[in-house]
Amino acid sequence: MPIKSEPVEVNIGPQHPSTHGVFRMVAKIDGERIVDVKMVVGYLHRSMEKLAEERTFTQNIPFTDRMDYLAAMSGNLGYCLSVEKLAGIEVPERAQYLRVIFAELQRVASHCMATGAFINDCGAWQTPVMYCFRDREKVLDLFEMTCGARLTTNYMRIGGVAFDIPDEFLPALDRLVNDDLPFRFEEYDQLLVGNEIIMMRARDVGVVTPEMAINASLSGPILRSAGIVWDLRKADPYAVYDRMKFDIPVGYNGDAYDRMCIRIEEMKQSLRIIRQAMHDLPGGPHKTDVPLAIRPPAGEAYSRVESPKGELGFYVVSDGGPAPYRWHVRAPSLINLSVLKEMTVGKSIADAIVTLGSIDINVGELDR
Amino acid sequence: MPHSVTLTLPGTQVAERIRASLPNAVKSANTDYVVLEPASAFDAMALLRDDEQLDGKFLVQMCSVDMISRIDVVYHFASLAQNHIFEVKVPTDHEQASVPSISPLWSGAILQEREIYDLMGVKFPGHPELTRLFLWESFPGHPLRKDFMAMPGGRKPGLSQFPKQVVGQTGQEFRPKAPGTGE
Numbered sequence: 001m002p003i004k005s006e007p008v009e010v011n012i013g014p015q016h017p018s019t020h021g022v023f024r025m026v027a028k029i030d031g032e033r034i035v036d037v038k039m040v041v042g043y044l045h046r047s048m049e050k051l052a053e054e055r056t057f058t059q060n061i062p063f064t065d066r067m068d069y070l071a072a073m074s075g076n077l078g079y080c081l082s083v084e085k086l087a088g089i090e091v092p093e094r095a096q097y098l099r100v101i102f103a104e105l106q107r108v109a110s111h112c113m114a115t116g117a118f119i120n121d122c123g124a125w126q127t128p129v130m131y132c133f134r135d136r137e138k139v140l141d142l143f144e145m146t147c148g149a150r151l152t153t154n155y156m157r158i159g160g161v162a163f164d165i166p167d168e169f170l171p172a173l174d175r176l177v178n179d180d181l182p183f184r185f186e187e188y189d190q191l192l193v194g195n196e197i198i199m200m201r202a203r204d205v206g207v208v209t210p211e212m213a214i215n216a217s218l219s220g221p222i223l224r225s226a227g228i229v230w231d232l233r234k235a236d237p238y239a240v241y242d243r244m245k246f247d248i249p250v251g252y253n254g255d256a257y258d259r260m261c262i263r264i265e266e267m268k269q270s271l272r273i274i275r276q277a278m279h280d281l282p283g284g285p286h287k288t289d290v291p292l293a294i295r296p297p298a299g300e301a302y303s304r305v306e307s308p309k310g311e312l313g314f315y316v317v318s319d320g321g322p323a324p325y326r327w328h329v330r331a332p333s334l335i336n337l338s339v340l341k342e343m344t345v346g347k348s349i350a351d352a353i354v355t356l357g358s359i360d361i362n363v364g365e366l367d368r
Numbered sequence: 369m370p371h372s373v374t375l376t377l378p379g380t381q382v383a384e385r386i387r388a389s390l391p392n393a394v395k396s397a398n399t400d401y402v403v404l405e406p407a408s409a410f411d412a413m414a415l416l417r418d419d420e421q422l423d424g425k426f427l428v429q430m431c432s433v434d435m436i437s438r439i440d441v442v443y444h445f446a447s448l449a450q451n452h453i454f455e456v457k458v459p460t461d462h463e464q465a466s467v468p469s470i471s472p473l474w475s476g477a478i479l480q481e482r483e484i485y486d487l488m489g490v491k492f493p494g495h496p497e498l499t500r501l502f503l504w505e506s507f508p509g510h511p512l513r514k515d516f517m518a519m520p521g522g523r524k525p526g527l528s529q530f531p532k533q534v535v536g537q538t539g540q541e542f543r544p545k546a547p548g549t550g551e
Binding site: 041042045047049050212214215216217218228230235236237242300302304311313315317325326328330334335337338339342367 | 373374400425426427428429431433434442444448451455474475476477478479480483487500501502503504511512
């Protein structure tokens with residue numbers, strides 16, 4: 001005899017371990033199946049776009065740390081590139097290479113976190129996430145060595161980077177990318193990528209088709225998991241990425257398992273980039289002279305970088321004053337959630353948690 | 369053949385393509401962007417998505433700028449196949465701000481239009497559920513507008529009246545004279 005059931009509304013979040021911050025998902029479920037999903041965001045809204053209009057261009061750099069606090073360097077880099085594009089500032093060669101090194105280290109740190117949290121959402125409670133945290137800590141140690149901060153780095157400046165690297169940095173980086181991390185990523189391959197339990201759990205969960213991905217403006221690993229070869233480091237090279245040799249990992253099925261594999265493979269590619277950048281790192285100044293209260297000419301600029309979450313864009317409008325007239329952030333975490341409904345409706349509620357974990361949102365960036 | 373570096377299409381070239389099919393859709397165009405008439409904006413967007421040469425299938429981002437006398441809604445479109453990007457603006461009235469929704473064409477616009485409605489107060493007729501995204505429903509006003517007075521004094525006058533930067537300045541002279549005096 002079939003059991004009759006009525007749709008029930010269930011709140012997932014805002015305080016829930018699987019929502020990676022204060023993100024709330026209102027799911028209407030019928031038995032185990034999700035009938036409708038509504039996302040409620042804004043718990044972490046700090047109105048950075050408004051605040052930025054009252055601060056100088058340089059004073060706005062710390063805001064970009066606090067947006068995606070797991071990938072502060074990428075945020076710094078994207079913002080500085082947009083102001084440099086607007087003001088026509090040339091960045092010294094050494095600063096360009098340092099930017100690439102730190103942006104790639106940040107990608108390793110962020111993807112470690114994303115992979116660990118995703119496995120956590122799959123049900124492997126706490127042990128794998130601690131493995132990933134262990135490797136992320138080593139990257140954060142290098143950040144601390146260079147700029148004194150581990151999370152909110154505030155390292156990039158308009159026209160370069162804030163400080164040159166200390167003497168002990170390059171040996172430590174060499175140990176990290178040649179001895180330490182490659183061994184760890186081998187371990188990930190054995191423990192995670194070839195793990196039958198994860199395959200059974202994450203295959204065919206949260207599937208994105210290529211048409212859906214392009215129509216919903218997805219970017220980052222979630223776009224590449226659908227089989228679309230699109231990486232801004234290749235397609236629209238910034239800094240010195242055009243001199244680096246690396247591959248873009250893509251998936252076939254567009255599911256959560258593919259996204260995890262892409263992240264692990266991207267970390268290996270990041271190490272490849274860092275090795276090349278270390279080898280080619282030129283001497284010279286780390287920063288060009290830019291006035292602290294810089295006044296870019298009136299106009300607008302849109303520049304974008306491939307952050308670990310996806311395409312992070314900054315649209316800056318200047319009226320010739322010391323503060324931006326308007327500052328808009330194209331947040332990949334927000335736009336990647338456009339497909340949340342299509343990915344989860346009709347699936348079980350346990351799959352929704354895995355799907356959300358595989359999108360890898362960051363609520364600080366989502367709400368700004 | 370895709371370009372090796374993203375090519376920014378000049379607005380005049382985009383305007384020509386749109387004018388070929390919709391003669392009255394373009395208001396003006398310059399090298400950076402093309403400005404569309406709000407009334408026929410939806411048709412023009414559908415055209416530039418399906419056009420072979422423009423191929424704007426990827427909505428990169430949309431946002432809004434308060435220009436005091438009007439509000440501009442700014443769109444960036446890209447073609448992943450040909451690797452180019454171009455910018456489109458749709459101006460609208462400051463008081464009765466309303467721009468046709470493009471969510472039927474791009475599902476990625478749904479959340480971004482809600483964000484613009486929330487923070488800038490632009491209405492998007494045709495949107496499936498136009499509610500506030502970040503702020504609560506009873507929040508007074510739309511904070512990204514320049515006339516929003518939530519902060520004391522609105523836009524700080526002190527900052528706009530900075531002296532011009534001269535060589536040798538360190539920036540320290542812009543610090544407030546004494547803490548708490550309200551500059």
